Amino acid sequence: MNAHSIFLLSLGCSKNTVDSERLIRQAQHCGFTFCDEAAQADIIIINTCGFIADAKQESINEILAAADLRRNGSIKALYVMGCLSALYSRELRAELPEVDRFFGTSDLEAILQQLGGRIKPDSLHERTLLTPPHYAWLKIAEGCSRTCSFCAIPKMRGSYHSQSVGELEKEALMLRERGVRELNLISQDITRYGWDLEGRSMLDELVRLLAGTGFPWIRLLYAYPQGFPLEVIDTMNSLDTVCNYLDMPVQHISDRILSSMNRGMNKAQTIQLLNRIRERNPDIRLRTTLITGYPGETREEFEELLRFVRELRFDRLGCFTYSHEEHTTAWEHLQDDIPQELKQERLQELMEVQESISAEKNRHFEGSRLTVLIDDVDGTTAFGRTEYDAPEVDNECIIDIGDTACAPGDFCLAEIIDTTAYELHGTAIRKL
Known part of the structure; x- marks a missing residue:
């Protein structure tokens, strides 16, 4: 040894x-x-x-x-x-x-x-988890074959390579046997899963297979908008084990900027896709990521982005200021002409809009009963998440558990009594 x-x-x-x-x-x-x-x-x-x-x-x-x-x-x-x-x-x-x-x-x-x-x-598929033992990431593919102007990931990690369905099932079963209760599907782009294997989307097939492996929750993260297989939303709607949640970074909404970013979709197509997703599953919560201060972003284009956020009313939203990175096409062909201070001001302005939306959406939960996965317990207070919240980035549900015997990794039914923009507060009714 x-x-x-x-x-x-x-x-x-x-x-x-x-x-x-x-x-x-x-x-x-x-x-x-x-x-x-x-x-x-x-x-x-x-x-x-x-x-x-x-x-x-x-x-x-x-x-x-x-x-x-x-x-x-x-x-x-x-x-x-x-x-x-x-x-x-x-x-x-x-x-x-x-x-x-x-x-x-x-x-x-x-x-x-x-x-x-x-x-x-x-x-090869065994892992020593760095996450809490009740949730884990399942990386369904490596690399990326998209050509977004601001991103150097393809140069860092190579072109897109899907893991086989059989190997992913094997890895998922290993995780389930170890007590993982929430399986989060990830890759640089889950939308493209399967195209390099069989020349078609295999994401829905994979989700259906994994839904039968015994995980109470399966969550979908990092879905590229272009080419997203809408049948996955139907599956999500029909299977209780697939969380009503989708992380789909759209980055911007101005046609000029989307074209410069090489996102493969324009404003109308992006909005149509998001609306179709919500039509197919009215209970879904959508998370997105946006970039402020992209080269040449005018005040008018930023105002267009603000209107988009107000109208689409995303349930969860993250935002970054544009970072001018070597080994990207934006670095080679564009000038980083928006001052960092202005980028940050725009980010703050956008997040203030989102904070108001998030607060209003969370108020709808008050008085309702929700299933919560417990992440941590401190005395009689438990910290957890609903199916609408991914680990590390989304809302926290803070619950008074009283004498309810809840531990990390347990599910409990909680009544929501108060909310803020990014927190739900409630009391435990019973362990599930």
Whole structure:
């Protein structure tokens, strides 16, 4: 058995988290142990994010801190992996000689070999979860073949590659056997699932299969608008185990900006799709993501975006300021001509509009009874989520459980008595 202990820091998105979980499990099979503190480790591995400037800076700061430990001999090795490493390995090697080796996003086998272990093929889908044990991500595909002007993910992670239905079912069953109750389907773009395997969408087929594997909740995240298979919404409407929730980032609504972003759909098509989704499933809650301050965004185009948000009334909404990133077509062909201060002002203005919408929508829950998945318990107060809320990004449901014996991972029926824009407050009626 290998005596080395490892501290792994996983940064960035849920896709990165899955990569880290697989690495941890494979390394454990090779005899490595993992610790919670960098100071206790022999080896540090940092799984980086390189999506936008803030994420890059966080990754760099963590690498620099670990490099200090490597320089003074506190650790025996420092390895860096993930998106930032994939995109900037040459520059990072020149600036950070303390890092023993840089790896990309699909170098699991190479990392294990560097550690002195080897991959265990019959346990490739096993993962040591970094999430709470009652929910997990299921990455249904790797990479991306879209060509959005602002995004370098295809250069970081390669072209789109769907995992087979059979392998995903196997992985899902492993997670279910370990007690996972909420399965969150993710990839850079779940809409495209199956096209590289059979030349057609297989998302609905996959959702129906997974719905039979025993998870109380299955949730769909990161659906690209263009080509979205509407039959999935019918399935969601007909199966209780598929949450009435869809995360569909639309990014903007101005025709000029959508065209420049190379999103593949115009304003009318985007609105028609969102309306058709709601018509097919009136109970669905839609989440989207928007970008403010895209190159050349005029006040009129931003006002158009505000009107769109007011009229579509998304149930959940996140917003980012445009980040001018190398290795994107926007970097090559457009000027980052909107001052950061103005980008931030527009983001704030948009989120104020959304806050009012969210507050009004949440008020409709007052007096109703909802099923809540408990994420944490502190004394007689439980913190959880409804089926309309994804982990980490959406509303929190704060419940007085009294003497109801609720623990993380339990479902309970709660009566909602009060709400804010981003919280529901209620009392537990009974454990389900």
